[in-house]
Amino acid sequence: MAGKVKINDLAKKHRMSPKEVVGLLRELGVECGSSKSSISEDAVPQLEERITAMKDDTRKRQVQAKEARKARSAPMEEVHVKSPIVVKALAEALGKKPNEIVSALMSMNVLANINQTLDSDTAIKACSKFNVKLVVDKRGKAERKSDSDDAEGASGSGDNPADLVSRPPIVTFMGHVDHGKTSIQDKIRESNVVDKEAGGITQHIGASVVERKGRRITFIDTPGHAAFTSMRARGANVTDMVVLVVAADDGFMPQTIEAVSHAKAAEVPIIVAINKMDLPGANPDRILTQMQQHGLMSEDWGGDVGVVKVSAATGEGLDELLERILLESEMLELKANPKRSAEGIVLESQLERGFGPTANVIVMNGTLRKGDPALCGEYYGKVRTMVDAAGATVSEAGPAMPVKVVGLSGTPEAGTRLVVLANEKEAKVIAAERAAEAKTAELTKPAMSLDELLSSFGKESKKTLPVVLKADVQGSLEAISDALAKFPSDKITVDIVHSAVGAITDNDVLLAVASGAVIVGFHVKVNPGVNKLAEEKQAEIRLYSVIYELLEDIEEALTGRLAPEEREREVGVARILQIFDVSKGPKVIGCMVEKGAVRVGAKARVRRGGELLYNGMVKSLRRFQDDVKEVKTGLECGIRLDNFADFQEGDEVQIYEVEFKKATL
Numbered sequence: 166m167a168g169k170v171k172i173n174d175l176a177k178k179h180r181m182s183p184k185e186v187v188g189l190l191r192e193l194g195v196e197c198g199s200s201k202s203s204i205s206e207d208a209v210p211q212l213e214e215r216i217t218a219m220k221d222d223t224r225k226r227q228v229q230a231k232e233a234r235k236a237r238s239a240p241m242e243e244v245h246v247k248s249p250i251v252v253k254a255l256a257e258a259l260g261k262k263p264n265e266i267v268s269a270l271m272s273m274n275v276l277a278n279i280n281q282t283l284d285s286d287t288a289i290k291a292c293s294k295f296n297v298k299l300v301v302d303k304r305g306k307a308e309r310k311s312d313s314d315d316a317e318g319a320s321g322s323g324d325n326p327a328d329l330v331s332r333p334p335i336v337t338f339m340g341h342v343d344h345g346k347t348s349i350q351d352k353i354r355e356s357n358v359v360d361k362e363a364g365g366i367t368q369h370i371g372a373s374v375v376e377r378k379g380r381r382i383t384f385i386d387t388p389g390h391a392a393f394t395s396m397r398a399r400g401a402n403v404t405d406m407v408v409l410v411v412a413a414d415d416g417f418m419p420q421t422i423e424a425v426s427h428a429k430a431a432e433v434p435i436i437v438a439i440n441k442m443d444l445p446g447a448n449p450d451r452i453l454t455q456m457q458q459h460g461l462m463s464e465d466w467g468g469d470v471g472v473v474k475v476s477a478a479t480g481e482g483l484d485e486l487l488e489r490i491l492l493e494s495e496m497l498e499l500k501a502n503p504k505r506s507a508e509g510i511v512l513e514s515q516l517e518r519g520f521g522p523t524a525n526v527i528v529m530n531g532t533l534r535k536g537d538p539a540l541c542g543e544y545y546g547k548v549r550t551m552v553d554a555a556g557a558t559v560s561e562a563g564p565a566m567p568v569k570v571v572g573l574s575g576t577p578e579a580g581t582r583l584v585v586l587a588n589e590k591e592a593k594v595i596a597a598e599r600a601a602e603a604k605t606a607e608l609t610k611p612a613m614s615l616d617e618l619l620s621s622f623g624k625e626s627k628k629t630l631p632v633v634l635k636a637d638v639q640g641s642l643e644a645i646s647d648a649l650a651k652f653p654s655d656k657i658t659v660d661i662v663h664s665a666v667g668a669i670t671d672n673d674v675l676l677a678v679a680s681g682a683v684i685v686g687f688h689v690k691v692n693p694g695v696n697k698l699a700e701e702k703q704a705e706i707r708l709y710s711v712i713y714e715l716l717e718d719i720e721e722a723l724t725g726r727l728a729p730e731e732r733e734r735e736v737g738v739a740r741i742l743q744i745f746d747v748s749k750g751p752k753v754i755g756c757m758v759e760k761g762a763v764r765v766g767a768k769a770r771v772r773r774g775g776e777l778l779y780n781g782m783v784k785s786l787r788r789f790q791d792d793v794k795e796v797k798t799g800l801e802c803g804i805r806l807d808n809f810a811d812f813q814e815g816d817e818v819q820i821y822e823v824e825f826k827k828a829t830l
């Protein structure tokens with residue numbers, strides 16, 4: 166006679182909930198009562214086989230996901246360009262279409278046309294989107310090395326594989342307010358702090374480190390989703406994974422949904438922690454359903470999102486959550502090279518009495534040491550002191566370690582990269598150059614309207630209009646989403662990055678900026694201060710109270726994003742008589758206007774025989790010593806194009822303008 170086995174024991178053995186075991190038994194057609202009852206021993210092998218198959222399945226999916234992620238982080242191709250970097254020339258160097266570069270820049274909230282010059286940081290960041298490591302050759306040999314060091318991503322590119330070791334995962338907790346993000350982290354820290362004997366006063370350094378069975382995990386403090394996305398908008402993807410905290414008694418709330426959008430946009434794995442399981446009103450099953458409604462399929466339902474039930478009050482499930490984080494981290498194969506010079510990202514910075522500027526930095530690769538000469542955005546300095554999260558002074562910090570750094574010359578913005586260079590002098594030179602570049606970029610920032618931007622897109626390839634959609638009620642949200650999905654999709658698609666009920670918030674703006682999206686509001690108001698932020702970040706908010714107007718407008722925008730019909734109009738022709746080498750900026754070409762006129766701001770093409778040497782823009786125009794707007798036939802003038810390309814006397818300069826006519830869907 167076969168014995169009986171308790172469902173509870175089986176659940177414990179396989180680290181599942183009794184309810185899940187009952188679910189499986191029912192699927193297998195095994196008689197069982199509630200989760201508190203027992204089943205016949207005979208049914209156990211069948212059950213265990215099913216559990217193994219299920220886990221194998223999950224494992225397979227995880228491996229697939231890992232491979233997909235790996236493919237995304239394939240080794241970077243290296244491309245060298247010379248400064249100044251013009252969008253169009255950059256596209257050529259990368260073998261891309263100019264509009265692809267413009268789109269990449271747009272996703273970074275940089276509005277540029279194809280003739281615009283980019284600063285090297287922006288260009289490097291844009292190229293990383295094509296998995297290209299851009300090296301800007303602009304200085305002498307000695308300094309060039311540091312610039313390419315500087316351009317290296319935190320991915321460990323350029324490292325000898327033998328030097329790569331696993332690094333701790335960097336985790337961000339997200340979710341609705343009061344669902345327990347802080348409580349969970351506090352409870353975990355209570356029993357898992359790395360070094361209780363440090364003796365210092367716990368420091369607020371923007372992140373903390375916990376340890377589970379000798380393996381470390383770094384938690385980033387979560388001041389809000391806005392900070393998460395604003396860092397991302399600046400190209401600093403610090404987080405390896407997001408723990409989405411959902412209170413079991415409350416379920417998905419607006420900020421939960423928002424968090425899902427932010428995490429998805431960052432393309433990082435999500436682990437769902439269903440918190441407050443100790444409360445009588447806890448209803449985890451409802452959360453699984455809500456997850457599915459928001460595109461998060463739990464592993465138990467055949468998806469790839471890990472779900473852990475926890476209680477910050479009792480500590481239940483927290484070990485399991487840490488295990489899950491470590492498992493996910495294994496799948497991600499997070500590696501770094503502690504032997505190389507350090508690279509980090511600033512989480513926060515501040516001016517502190519007695520210390521001067523301090524920056525909370527998380528080391529992404531390499532080891533940061535006391536005395537290292539560092540470059541951080543427009544600031545530089547020697548690392549004078551480092552303090553860890555436990556308040557202890559440390560002399561070095563390895564990968565994924567957060568430390569407060571004392572010694573920089575100023576307070577860099579969150580998301581700024583810190584790199585260690587050969588010496589402080591070099592760091593100082595580059596910092597000064599960057600400060601100057603930033604100043605010029607600020608002064609020459611183009612005031613470009615959405616229409617102009619849309620017109621600068623090329624003809625080929627399918628276009629996407631990313632949209633952040635907010636509406637007053639769920640019904641309108643659905644109606645609008647459905648209608649948007651019905652636009653002809655062969656040439657263009659509307660990608661709803663985030664949709665939610667409620668007013669337009671700072672977070673919406675930041676998400677829109679990070680995803681290059683337009684914010685569309687239907688019957689909603691804009692929260693105080695949000696318009697100002699949108700203006701600053703150049704995000705566009707469009708508000709509507711009539712659905713068809715909204716749809717018409719989006720159609721209009723889509724039409725703009727379709728390749729506009731271009732018509733070229735000749736303005737004039739000039740011949741190069743002489744090249745003038747002037748101390749600052751590109752060389753000036755002395756010309757005779759043979760036909761029509763030369764005009765500032767018009768486009769210019771330079772040809773030698775039939776060969777096209779250059780296509781760009783007339784940046785400035787001089788007649789004798791005076792800056793002029795236009796020079797007509799028969800007169801000589803000095804033209805400065807926005808780039809110089811080895812022109813010679815006798816080359817022909819064609820001046821033209823392009824008119825755009827919008828295409829229709």
Ligand code: GDP
Nearest residue numbers: 341342343344345346347348440441476477478
């Ligand atoms: P946050 O805003 O997401 O960081 O949430 P907090 O961690 O500040 O928690 C909000 C409230 O929920 C506090 O009053 C906590 O004591 C309470 N809370 C958090 N976790 C739990 C839990 O697991 N069980 C219960 N009963 N209360 C919790």
